[in-house]
Amino acid sequence: MAPVILVLNSGSSSIKFNLYAGTRTELSGQVSGLGATPRLSLKSHVAALSIDRELAADVGRSHRDALTALLPLLEAALKGRHVDAVGHRVVHGGTRHTQPVRIDAEILDELKKLEPLAPLHQPHNIAGILAAQDAFPEAVQTACFDTAFHRKHPWVNDTFALPRSYYEEGVRRYGFHGLSYEYICDYLKRTDKDAYSGKVIVAHLGNGASMCAIRNGQSVGSTMGFTALDGLPMGTRCGQLDPGVVLYLLTTKGMSPDEVSDLLYTNSGLKGLSGISQDMRELSQSSEPRAKEAIDYFVFRIRRELGAMAAVLSGLDTFVFTGGIGENAANIRSRVCADQDWLGMALDESKNDENQIDISTDDSRINVLVIPTNEEEMIRRHTERLM
Template sequence: MRDTILVINAGSSSIKFQLFGLGSGDALDRRFKGQIEGIGGSRPRLEVKDASGKVTCDQVYGPEQAADVKGAQDLLGGWLVQQIDELPIAVGHRVVHGGPDFVQPMLVDDTLLDRLEALVPLAPLHQPNNLAPIRSIRDRRPELPQVACFDTAFHRSHPAVADHFAVPEELYREGVRRYGFHGLSYEYIATRLPAVAPAIARGRVVVAHLGSGCSACAMAGGRSIDSTMGFTALDGLPMGTRPGQLDAGVVLYLMQQGKDARAIEHFLYHECGLKGLSGLSNDVRDLLASDDPRAKLALDYFGYRTAQAIAALASSMGGLDGIVFTAGIGEHAAPVRADICRRCRWMGVDLDEERKADTLPRITTEASAVPVFVVPTNEEWMIARHTLAVVRAKQA
């Protein structure tokens, strides 16, 4: 399997991975995909599917075997060694924060790692886990090329007015600006729209990436114009455990109540969002199944704020030609999508109530002035494509 690219997408509680073979003309042919989920929980689980979608591995481990990302990496590494005869030509990684300087995928070296480490305070939930497998592989196989692909890079096409906060300019020059995240997902959707929704592909589209982390992106002509996320991955839409848009005065209040920076950071990243509002769960599936009024409030709030964001992003583009839902909630939680669409009815969204199947890309009627589509994302494919381009450029 020498002509392969391995992609690792490490998060706070899971590690997703895919292995791609190189076909004719460097076409990417997925060999398998999988993830270790439940890291740090009571039943960490490794599931792998082959190219046809057939489950080839479904293994549950003891909690001590994947108590943290490093332990999960060791499990994954052991499984991969058994499956891959030869090293891949490169490993591609998702790195959430690239800061103001990194606007394209980069070949990893010690200098780059140190600079990315300095950005950990801006993405404490993600950046350390993104960098951990890079360091682990670098220690064990220093000769193996690794490529960092940044979630912020796709948004560097924003106009200045979209990237600034209303703070003194010297802070902007120091890097205090709106970055936007989930860029690899949005970039993938931009590559898919010409095939699945050609009528809107070059138009003004709001893409809602709704998962454990949530954001929405205004895309015009396939380029990012604006995004709901800002300086960190806390801003914008409510998320599983993060609050989204929040008055900075709330943070000042928490400080005045005696909470230090570490306690506030933990609170904002782990105790808010759907979990905090419902008091029940950060999982939309649990909330949809519950008859607790707090669950309904959390879901109502999620739909309310998401519809507001879609309207605001449409304003950024001067109009709206289409909406796309993607990621876990966007792809699978039909009741949540329906609620958001109904809240956008005034913009010309006419939800087709008869279309129940998640496999249908379009979920609005043919008469809808603003068509809405469900398009599965594939960040790992995007990372593999970038990784291959960087490796080929080095070989040239």
């Protein structure tokens, strides 16, 4: 019988879930608005069932409460079967973890110690693990890390120009979105071995955004660094920032560390620049000058990092768009690829408007692709392997 695997992606205010029987997705959805106005959205992929409704406030007080509320729906979908394993997305695996692992008490203690390196994500990933251990005590629990894909970076990409002792204690560039990049590499390996073995840049563009330089399926450069704040501007995160700005905020402005953290993580990026929204769809439809300027900056930074990553690779063969914005915003893709003939890149606007997989012209030296990512599927595969 095919193993039943539940994949959980626990965020600060949501739990996304996918229920698999073997390779087939049977149920997917999320509980959003935890701690505020909880809402359940759910879709069955094997039956005529779709749910989108608000939940009682006490149901959405915590990840444990939300998962408890989901149990009757999961049990109904299981039809007498039991969950064999639960796979968790965990943002930070530190320096040690280069592969997914089965979770035990020792691993859980390690993950808790990494909370300061990913304060926006790691505590909620751990809350999801604890909730799942309560709900499914007999199931194998696995941690699949966003940092693992980047752990074989060249040293020059990992380090900062600080005294060496900081590097040794773990102050280094980790890179994130690794599960997404791993999925894209696996897709290329199955569909285009020449592209997989060549020089590839993947732009994961969404509420979280980063870019990765990949050679022969191996990460050799990433825009994200010590935390998920660095690199590209994001929905609410600032991206690249002169560290002197942080010193200025602390000393001259008198802000506390918590206030600075809140500013950089939740009130910057597209939201901060526009003063309107972090949603690219809303900004693209807005006539406000600040909305246009926020998009202009977003595109500028992607183009800048594209050149930098091409330099890291000493050339470029394939450029991939993925993530919510990368997969759906044809206008952003068009602007990123405009006037890139110096790089050998030419976009076919009609293919781009139709969201085709290959959106480059027939004579473009660089393949420009749009590949939907699937981090949940990567977690499922890793979890099944670890069972």
